[in-house]
Amino acid sequence: MALRLDDIDYFLAVAQHGQLRRAADALGLSQPALTKALQRLEKELGFPLFVRSARGMALTPVAQQFRERTQALRNSLAEAIKEAADLHLGAMGVLRVGVSPLYAERLFVPAALQLHQQRPAARMRVMVNLNDALLAALRLGDLDLTLSALPRVPPDDLEATPLMRDDLCMVVREHHPLLERRRLRLQDLEQAQWMLPGASVAGRRSVEGRLAQAGLPPPRVAVEVSNTAGSLTRLLAHSDLVSIMSETTLASPMGSGLVALPMADARFTRAIGALTRRDAALPPLAQRFLQLLRDNVISGA
Known part of the structure; x- marks a missing residue:
């Protein structure tokens, strides 16, 4: 049996559209050419694919199962071609x-x-x-x-x-004076000194925006870092500086000795x-x- 791949595609198109004319328009073929392709496929298969009526083209019971299998195989072939192309292009x-x-x-x-x-x-x-x-x-x-x-x-x-x-948290060392407050508020950070990245970094802008919303001045940056605070945790752990740190970093060994400030305003969903x-x-x-x-x-x- 020598089935042609384009005949399979023509069959699937007619099955999808349910009418010969619509399928021919979608494929850019003439109706006689499409009819000939279907007849060729039916001859190779040895069974009819469609029941033709004034309302259109309906699949025969055998063709229903044939369509499901061929559609799955056609999709797999398309994926295989794409993967091969990606592999070729990607490898180079x-x-x-x-x-x-x-x-x-x-x-x-x-x-x-x-x-x-x-x-x-x-x-x-x-x-x-x-x-x-x-x-x-x-x-x-x-x-x-x-x-x-x-x-x-x-x-x-x-x-x-x-x-x-991975939420961003305002962090301080364990036993920081801010942690002794009975009810910590953003206003309690007004005099705090900070270790923060540069002004163009999103994390710092988040802090500045949160303080501004509370009517507070920008953070008093004592240490400005070009990288994240995670590489300078000892400086945080041995000072009263306030900084920001991702939740995953805080939970890692890098966050040892540090804690997140216990207030909702000290966390940024991210x-x-x-x-x-x-x-x-x-x-x-x-x-x-x-x-x-x-x-x-x-x-x-």
């Missing part, structure tokens, strides 16, 4: 990804290892930096995607793919994920990497 490509240092180990590394195993010929260019620098590089086209905290409202030129939640440019097609290698990130989050890897 370069993945350009920007990563926040907080999520390099948890999100980037597992997916990067899998990608390296699946695409051993592919190369990766990795930029580890804070979100302001990552966004600038993404918009310039220097990166395919970034992994970092997502903006609460993604800009129109970017598309967000949430992967996990999603972590990937950002890509809306106006640029994501290369196959980057598409595969993004899928691995999603799969890992779903599986809990």
Whole structure:
């Protein structure tokens, strides 16, 4: 039996539309050509596919099952072709990804290892930096995607793919004087000294916005860091500075000796994920990497 793939596609189109004319229009074929293709397929199969009537084309009982199986096989073939193309293009490509240092180990590394195993010929260019620098590089086209905290409202030129939640907390050392207050309020932070990242970093802007909402002046920044506070935890643990830290970092050994301020206003709900440019097609290698990130989050890897 020598079935033609295009005849299968023509059969599936007629089954979908239920009328020869509509299927022919959708396929860009003449009705006689489509009729001939169906007749050729029925001859090869040895059984009729449709019951023809004034109302259209109805599948025979045997053709119902044949359609389900061939549709599944056709979908599998399309996926196989796409995967082969992605593998070919991806194997020759370069993945350009920007990563926040907080999520390099948890999100980037597992997916990067899998990608390296699946695409051993592919190369990766990795930029580890804070979100302001990552966004600038993404918009310039220097990166395919970034992994970092997502903006609460993604800009129109970017598309967000949430992967996990990791709230940002205001933190101090254990036994900090602020913790002795019976009912801690934001107003109690007015005279506090802070260790914060630069003014363009989203975490600092969140603190400034929260204080402004409470009618308070901007934070008194005694130590401004170019990276996250996680690398300077000893400075926090041996001073009365207030800082910000992700919930996962606080729960890790890096957060030893530190605690979150016990008030709702000291926490910022935050999603972590990937950002890509809306106006640029994501290369196959980057598409595969993004899928691995999603799969890992779903599986809990």
